[in-house]
Amino acid sequence: DAPRAGAELEGQNYFQKLYYHRLGTEQSQDRLVYERPDQKEWGFNGSVTDDGDYLIITVWEGTSRKNRVYFRSLNLPEAPVIRLLDDADAQYAFVGNVGPTFLFRTDLDASRGRVIAVDINNPGRAAWETVIPETDETLQGVSHVGDHLVTTYLEDARSAVKIYTPEGEFVRDVGRQQVAPGGEDLAELDVDRPHFLQGHAQAFAARPVRQ
Numbered sequence: 001d002a003p004r005a006g007a008e009l010e011g012q013n014y015f016q017k018l019y020y021h022r023l024g025t026e027q028s029q030d031r032l033v034y035e036r037p038d039q040k041e042w043g044f045n046g047s048v049t050d051d052g053d054y055l056i057i058t059v060w061e062g063t064s065r066k067n068r069v070y071f072r073s074l075n076l077p078e079a080p081v082i083r084l085l086d087d088a089d090a091q092y093a094f095v096g097n098v099g100p101t102f103l104f105r106t107d108l109d110a111s112r113g114r115v116i117a118v119d120i121n122n123p124g125r126a127a128w129e130t131v132i133p134e135t136d137e138t139l140q141g142v143s144h145v146g147d148h149l150v151t152t153y154l155e156d157a158r159s160a161v162k163i164y165t166p167e168g169e170f171v172r173d174v175g176r177q178q179v180a181p182g183g184e185d186l187a188e189l190d191v192d193r194p195h196f197l198q199g200h201a202q203a204f205a206a207r208p209v210r211q
Helices: none
Strands: 017-020 031-035 042-048 054-061 068-073 082-085 092-098 101-106 114-119 129-132 138-145 148-155 158-164 170-175
Touching: 017 042, 031 042, 031 054, 031 068, 054 092, 068 092, 092 138, 101 138, 114 138, 129 148
Parallel strands: none
Antiparallel strands: 017 031, 042 054, 054 068, 068 082, 092 101, 101 114, 114 129, 138 148, 148 158, 158 170
């Protein structure tokens, strides 16, 4: 909720809400997607999977690196929000999905990072699978590009790029190449040519919520 009138620059902004805004419409027409009136300090970030099937809601609190991840099917108008990762016991960064299998970069039981797969139809922890295990290098970022996972690792104070399949099969080491001039859309990344991806580069696509 917004601070009270007259205290816009003084009051604290609590009870964040997630809305859906359709381009070309007034803000007053925005549709409420998610809120938690019982958690005044929680914040939300929404994104849509590349296949357009799911809304991913990342939930954070304050400056903690630990977060929660919820999702909602966009194939059903009244689908509920599902609390997929609700323990806030680690950092979970959504990477992408292969159908109902969600991929996350996490530091759970891996201080240098790893990639796990969670089947939303069987989300119990016993069923989680490690796709890319923790290594001696720090996993800085992962992007789901086409049919590959593009990872960036910190090695000897420099970043290195390695390519994997979504199942975790190692494809090749790209090495330490300079990024293409002007930057390049990850959606157009050709994994058969050398590239260098910096930080947590991600590609997002905006799609309308299905009615």
